[in-house]
Amino acid sequence: MDLKAASIVALLVAALAAPSGDALGAGRDPEVSRVVERGLEWLARQQSGAGGAGGLGHWTANDGRYPTAMTAMAGVALLCEGSTSTQGKYSANIRRAVDYLLSKSQPNGLIGDPGQDDRYTYGHGFSMLFLSEVLGEEEDNDRREELIDVLSRAVVFTGRAQTEAGGWGYVSAKDGQGFDEGSTTITQVQGLRGCRNAGIPVPKEIIDKAIEYIRKCTMPDGGVQYNSRGGGGRPAITAAAIACLFNAGQYDSEYVPKLQAYCRNNLSNISNRGFGHWHYAHYYYSQVRYREGGKSWEEYRDQIYARLVHEANPDGSWSQGYIGPVYTTAINLTILQLGEGALPIYQR
Numbered sequence: 001m002d003l004k005a006a007s008i009v010a011l012l013v014a015a016l017a018a019p020s021g022d023a024l025g026a027g028r029d030p031e032v033s034r035v036v037e038r039g040l041e042w043l044a045r046q047q048s049g050a051g052g053a054g055g056l057g058h059w060t061a062n063d064g065r066y067p068t069a070m071t072a073m074a075g076v077a078l079l080c081e082g083s084t085s086t087q088g089k090y091s092a093n094i095r096r097a098v099d100y101l102l103s104k105s106q107p108n109g110l111i112g113d114p115g116q117d118d119r120y121t122y123g124h125g126f127s128m129l130f131l132s133e134v135l136g137e138e139e140d141n142d143r144r145e146e147l148i149d150v151l152s153r154a155v156v157f158t159g160r161a162q163t164e165a166g167g168w169g170y171v172s173a174k175d176g177q178g179f180d181e182g183s184t185t186i187t188q189v190q191g192l193r194g195c196r197n198a199g200i201p202v203p204k205e206i207i208d209k210a211i212e213y214i215r216k217c218t219m220p221d222g223g224v225q226y227n228s229r230g231g232g233g234r235p236a237i238t239a240a241a242i243a244c245l246f247n248a249g250q251y252d253s254e255y256v257p258k259l260q261a262y263c264r265n266n267l268s269n270i271s272n273r274g275f276g277h278w279h280y281a282h283y284y285y286s287q288v289r290y291r292e293g294g295k296s297w298e299e300y301r302d303q304i305y306a307r308l309v310h311e312a313n314p315d316g317s318w319s320q321g322y323i324g325p326v327y328t329t330a331i332n333l334t335i336l337q338l339g340e341g342a343l344p345i346y347q348r
Contacts, residue, residue: 032336035309038316039333040081043074044093046326056103057096062324068104068112068123071097072130073330079130080337080346084137098134098147101127105150109157110172119170121161121184128154128191132198133343151200158188159206165228166213181227182217182237185210186244186284193247194345207248214241215255222262235266236281243287247345263288270303279321279331286335291348301339308332 049055059070075097083090085098104127105111111127112120128151135147161172167180168188189210196202217225223233224241242259250256266272267285282304289300313319318328341347 029305029309032305032309035312035316036081036333036336039312039318039329039336040078040090040316042316043077043326043329043333044090047074047093047096049096050093057093057100059097059326059330060324061327062322066117066119066123066323066327068101068117068120069126070324070326070330071100072123072126073334074326075101075130076126076133076343077330077333077337079133080334080340080342082340082342085134085143086137086139094134098131098143101131102146102150105153106157109153109155109160111150111154114171114175119184121168121170121172122187124154124157124161125168125184125187125191128158128188129194129345132191132194132200133345135198135200136344148200151195151198155192155195155200155202158192159203162188162206162209163228165216166209167217167228179227180213182214182224182234183240183280185213186237186240189244190247190345197344211245211248211250214244217241218255218259222258222260223266224259233262235263236277236284239263239267239281239285239288243284243291246288246291260288268300270300270307279318279328283331283335286338287346290338290346293348304335308336 044050046059047055048058057071058067059074060067061070075094078090078094081090082088083094085091085094101111104113110120110124112123114120117123131147131151135144135151138144138147158168161168161174163169163173163178163180165178165180167182167185169176169179169181170184189207192202192207213228214224217228219225219233221233222238223235224238225231225233226237238259242256242263245256263285267281270282286300286304289297308318311318311320316329317325318332319325321328338346
């Protein structure tokens with residue numbers, strides 16, 4: 001057995017020996033905790049203006065792309081640690097991320113900059129999720145009112161951006177000539193759920209249309225296809241669809257298990273990279289397995305923790321993926337902190 005294989009086995013054994021509860025810190029091997037701490041520190045250092053050097057308080061993908069989406073995703077990873085915009089180790093980073101995203105709120109409700117981002121729907125959806133989680137813990141009345149205003153207008157924008165088919169594309173229905181796509185649809189629904197949890201009114205018909213869209217995109221084998229026009233079943237989109245359905249309170253006894261079976265066949269072997277967007281797929285599949293709880297979650301958790309620990313860079317980041325290390329690091333840190341139960345959107 002080579003050194004890499006031995007280290008993976010050792011991590012798996014340690015994870016299996018760890019307590020199975022999901023209370024704060026329970027079930028986390030000390031090495032997992034160290035990796036999470038290094039990852040959070042690395043992520044905080046990547047924020048523009050880190051260390052008092054000025055800057056806007058945002059994060060970006062490779063080549064400076066997707067600043068809105070990356071800022072929201074990095075912010076969620078920091079929230080998962082337990083910090084808020086007013087308390088905790090990363091409160092200053094979270095506040096600056098909130099400031100940046102609020103500054104990107106457009107008069108029409110979009111959170112983002114269409115001139116800077118050719119796929120602004122992702123950033124809008126992730127921003128709704130992040131800011132709605134911040135709102136739940138915000139103590140300053142003026143900031144609460146600002147968040148409520150921005151999120152209320154964001155919900156209106158999302159409703160207007162929905163396609164006739166019930167989904168969303170990389171841009172609004174108008175800008176994209178009605179094009180829709182599964183992953184952006186999931187982002188909008190989860191963002192809407194976060195808003196609803198925070199007390200922002202969300203019209204039921206928007207969610208109902210989105211749920212029907214997912215159903216129409218589901219193939220006989222349980223795979224959710226790329227969009228309403230076809231594209232074949234996608235493990236990543238299917239995992240995201242289940243998380244979305246759970247967020248929407250959909251636990252259909254016949255339909256949802258079909259999607260779950262498809263994901264088990266395609267994602268249970270975490271070494272399988274024979275499909276696109278591995279980290280994105282497990283970002284959502286981990287939420288599904290965590291929501292299932294019990295042995296299903298524990299077995300998956302032990303494997304995914306071991307793999308993510310093994311793949312972490314010494315500086316705390318993860319470098320896999322063409323989008324860039326901020327994206328991959330934010331996703332992996334969110335997965336590794338699900339058991340902390342810090343955010344309502346991820347709780348059972």
